[in-house]
Amino acid sequence: EEQHKIELKTLKNENIQFTDHFLKSLSLLDSAREYRAYGGYHFDLAFLWYQNALSEKNSSTMNMYKNRVIDNCTLALPYYQWSHENFKLSKDSFNDTKNYTTYSKYQDLLNIYMNLSNSGAKITMLRYNATVYLRRLAENLTFYNDTVIYTENVTELIDLFNETMALYTQELSNFEDYQEEIHEYKFFNEIR
Numbered sequence: 001e002e003q004h005k006i007e008l009k010t011l012k013n014e015n016i017q018f019t020d021h022f023l024k025s026l027s028l029l030d031s032a033r034e035y036r037a038y039g040g041y042h043f044d045l046a047f048l049w050y051q052n053a054l055s056e057k058n059s060s061t062m063n064m065y066k067n068r069v070i071d072n073c074t075l076a077l078p079y080y081q082w083s084h085e086n087f088k089l090s091k092d093s094f095n096d097t098k099n100y101t102t103y104s105k106y107q108d109l110l111n112i113y114m115n116l117s118n119s120g121a122k123i124t125m126l127r128y129n130a131t132v133y134l135r136r137l138a139e140n141l142t143f144y145n146d147t148v149i150y151t152e153n154v155t156e157l158i159d160l161f162n163e164t165m166a167l168y169t170q171e172l173s174n175f176e177d178y179q180e181e182i183h184e185y186k187f188f189n190e191i192r
Contacts (some may be wrong), residue, residue, distance in 0.1 A: 030114070046070075063143070
């Protein structure tokens with residue numbers, strides 16, 4: 001009888017710990033996604049202004065676009081950094097949560113969440129790097145003989161930007177696959 005009470009108390013404590021840790025992990029993941037969205041908003045604006053600047057025929061308008069690129073890149077960077085940190089923290093937290101369950105379906109689901117968080121950390125770091133390259137490209141823009149040119153040779157910088165964006169697109173596909181895997185996870189479908 002006493003042993004049974006101890007087992008129940010232990011099980012109840014594990015369930016509470018599991019729930020607490022899982023909710024904390026989800027909260028960190030949500031924060032990471034939110035910061036990523038803000039970073040993405042500023043990056044997309046910066047890229048749009050950059051493309052406009054490249055085709056501009058007016059010096060003062062080009063400079064206005066150039067400054068908007070630099071400003072939006074500068075705004076995007078901390079969001080990507082915070083997002084990256086929160087994705088890493090959420091991965092660690094999901095891993096810690098595994099200590100409070102032996103149920104294989106929970107373990108499997110936590111592994112998918114860890115993969116999602118890891119992929120999120122990768123995409124935000126790639127986007128952070130792309131933002132740095134984009135800002136440097138914009139800083140090199142100038143106007144000469146009614147044409148937008150770069151003040152120095154930026155071929156390597158353009159290559160780095162394009163390679164980083166290609167890697168981002170690849171990793172984003174992985175990230176979306178993990179999201180879909182969670183969405184379609186059999187355990188959730190059994191509950192509904």
